[in-house]
Amino acid sequence: MPEEVRRIAQLARLRLSDEEAALYQGQFSRILDLFSQISKLQAPALDGHGQIPSILREDEVLPFSNPEALVGLAPEREGGYYKVKKVME
Amino acid sequence: MNASSIARDVASGKVSAQEVLSRHLGSIRVSEPQVGAFIRVMETEAMAMAKAVDEKRRQGARLGRLAGVPVALKDNLQVSGVETTCGSRILQGHVAAYDAAVVKRLKSEDAVLLGKTNMDEFAMGSSTENSSFHPTKNPWNLGCVPGGSSGGSAAAVTCGMASLALGSDTGGSIRQPAAFCGLVGLKPSYGRVSRYGLVAFASSLDQIGPLSRTTEDAALALSILAGPDAQDSTCSKKSVPDYSAVLGQGVKGLRVGLPKEYFLPGLDAEVEGSVRGAVEVLRQLGAEICEVSLPHTRYAVAAYYILAPAEASSNLARYDGVRYGRRSPSARNLEELYELSRGEGFGPEVKRRILLGTYVLSAGYCDAYYNRASRVRGLIRQDFKEVFKKVDLLATPTAPTAAFRLGEKSSDPVSMYLSDVFTIPSSMAGNASLSIPCGVNRAGLPIGLQLIADDFQEQTLLRAASAFEKAKPFPRPEKFSS
Missing domain, CATH: 3.90.1300.10 (Amidase signature (AS) domain)
Known part of the structure; x- marks a missing residue:
């Protein structure tokens, strides 16, 4: 299970300390017990449910009054670009 | 005031x-x-x-x-x-x-x-x-x-x-x-x-x-x-x-x-007394009171704590140390920039929910958890739809x-x-x-x-x-x- 917590943390791009991994590992078994309640429901009862209507609009580009304020939220930038660490060595 | x-x-x-x-x-x-x-x-x-x-x-x-x-x-x-x-x-x-x-x-x-x-x-x-x-x-x-x-x-x-x-x-x-x-x-x-x-x-x-x-x-x-x-x-x-x-x-x-699933044994006695007292006030004011049932209530907490963290894990992916908020100063490469900024920036409950959400959406578990919980949600919704045919x-x-x-x-x-x-x-x-x-x-x-x-x-x-x-x-x- 600690390996499982680490694997999930990796998928979520979340660095955990050893203490955190151990803590979550213990808590997850209780939380998964809670989740297992829904596995008691039989499949036929579930058929045809859970469709949430999708509400989509046209993907139109609208001007934003102050784009500089948005880009300015970045912790590091250079010119009009977001600055990040090297992707490839 | x-x-x-x-x-x-x-x-x-x-x-x-x-x-x-x-x-x-x-x-x-x-x-x-x-x-x-x-x-x-x-x-x-x-x-x-x-x-x-x-x-x-x-x-x-x-x-x-x-x-x-x-x-x-x-x-x-x-x-x-x-x-x-x-x-x-x-x-x-x-x-x-x-x-x-x-x-x-x-x-x-x-x-x-x-x-x-x-x-x-x-x-x-x-x-x-x-x-x-x-x-x-x-x-x-x-x-x-x-x-x-x-x-x-x-x-x-x-x-x-x-x-x-x-x-x-x-x-x-x-x-x-x-x-x-x-x-x-x-x-x-x-x-x-x-x-x-x-x-x-x-x-x-x-x-x-x-x-x-x-x-x-x-x-x-x-x-x-x-x-x-x-x-x-x-x-x-x-x-x-x-x-x-x-x-x-x-x-x-x-x-x-009054949905009977909300008044089960174990409910705090003073809470129950106070709520029933309030219902009595409504009755005296002219409301008609009856007992009803929302049979899938008991599955709601489990389904919610699958669906809400699943959505959260996706919504919170945007906090990557690039476009908003905190960036870890100790990252040596891009992968570490994501992991450390998020690891240092988020608190314990948020991490717990991101992990749970990532887990219930991950390959091999999505059907058992996320898809099933979505359908349970449909049943809960149907419970309410049925009951609101009978009561206001x-x-x-x-x-x-x-x-x-x-x-x-x-x-x-x-x-x-x-x-x-x-x-x-x-x-x-x-x-x-x-x-x-x-x-x-x-x-x-x-x-x-x-x-x-x-x-x-x-x-x-x-x-x-x-x-x-x-x-x-x-x-x-x-x-x-x-």
């Missing part, structure tokens, strides 16, 4: 917006050091807004419906030029570039925005103890939590630091703190209020709504907040009724159902207990999750619900009555709440009134 009375008095010139503000700032100076309701008090901005309202009046211009009303905002709502932290270290220093739709609406009605209130980080929690900054205390008993995640908003209104506050509710985050603090807390139907400018937690569930002292204030606030918005595609185009107009209509002939309203406890003590549940996530057991089903169904105070227990803590109505039937909720409030005025301690 109530928001509606302040707006009337400011509009008539009985009092100036600046006088009202200075009274509330006075309350903040007295109460805030003990209660900790705010992350930021916008004193300078509020003074400028109050001054502008007074100036507008002097010039003879027509004032808005919230003229001079000091309103506190949960810190997940964006106010242009003001820091929005969402209760998280990862967003510390994040200055909003635009106003949330609800903030625009408040400003256009001449409200005075007083500050940003404390909350569980990213609205994940039921006690406001998960704030990255400080816990908020319940003004009724400083050893107790105010509820959460909109605990700061609830505490601010409770002790007269704000006249009205906005919160957000994903699984009970407006109604449960309202119950714990003796306020009216309204969760509008999904789609009633635009979420543009609300920091997203679980987008299929999140709703914004008011916390207030009276039903009249809740109706006034909803009349202003509700309505279509092109910038939130989930926001309904349905017309907005005049919620204030229904307040005097009484409950005669209204059919009120449901009456239940808002929370299984009154406010619990600080620290009491913070080391046990499951027991914290279960404190939302009565508010989650209505969130999953997306219908309208409200909490109104219905009593005080022997320990001196408020108890909340939850009323639930069908989608877009907020007027029925407000009508019943108003009749109840008139018949049984809530005893709020003198020291909390401003």
Whole structure:
């Protein structure tokens, strides 16, 4: 299970300390017990449910009054670009 | 003082917006050091807004419906030029570039925005103890939590630091703190209020709504907040009724159902007694009471704690240390930049939910968890649809207990999750619900009555709440009134 917590943390791009991994590992078994309640429901009862209507609009580009304020939220930038660490060595 | 009375008095010139503000700032100076309701008090901005309202009046211009009303905002709502932290270290220093739709609406009605209130980080929690900054205390008993995640908003209104506050509710985050603090807390139907400018937690569930002292204030606030918005595609185009107009209509002939799944053994006896007493008041006022059943209620908490973290894990992927908020200084490459910025920036509950959400969506588990929970949600929704063919309203406890003590549940996530057991089903169904105070227990803590109505039937909720409030005025301690 600690390996499982680490694997999930990796998928979520979340660095955990050893203490955190151990803590979550213990808590997850209780939380998964809670989740297992829904596995008691039989499949036929579930058929045809859970469709949430999708509400989509046209993907139109609208001007934003102050784009500089948005880009300015970045912790590091250079010119009009977001600055990040090297992707490839 | 109530928001509606302040707006009337400011509009008539009985009092100036600046006088009202200075009274509330006075309350903040007295109460805030003990209660900790705010992350930021916008004193300078509020003074400028109050001054502008007074100036507008002097010039003879027509004032808005919230003229001079000091309103506190949960810190997940964006106010242009003001820091929005969402209760998280990862967003510390994040200055909003635009106003949330609800903030625009408040400003256009001449409200005075007083500050940003404390909350569980990213609205994940039921006690406001998960704030990255400080816990908020319940003004009724400083050893107790105010509820959460909109605990700061609830505490601010409770002790007269704000006249009205906005919160957000994903699984009970407006109604449960309202119950714990003796306020009216309204969760509008999904789609009633635009979420543009609300920091997203679980987008299929999140709703914004008011916390207030009276039903009249809740109706006034909803009349202003509700309505279509092109910038939130989930926001309904349905017309907005005049919620204030229904307040005097009484409950005669209204059919009120008591869902038996909300009154099971184990429910706190004082909560049950108080809620049943409130139902009796409704009966005496002319409502018809009957028992009903929502058979899938017992699956709601499990399904919610699968769906909400799943959505959160996706919504919170945007905090990557590149475009917003905190960036780890010790990252050596891009992968570490993501992992360390997130690992250092998020608190324990947010990490727990991101991990749970990632897990239930991951290959091999998605069917057993996420897809199944989505279908359970459909069943819960169908339960409500069926029951609302027979009754107009449901009456239940808002929370299984009154406010619990600080620290009491913070080391046990499951027991914290279960404190939302009565508010989650209505969130999953997306219908309208409200909490109104219905009593005080022997320990001196408020108890909340939850009323639930069908989608877009907020007027029925407000009508019943108003009749109840008139018949049984809530005893709020003198020291909390401003």
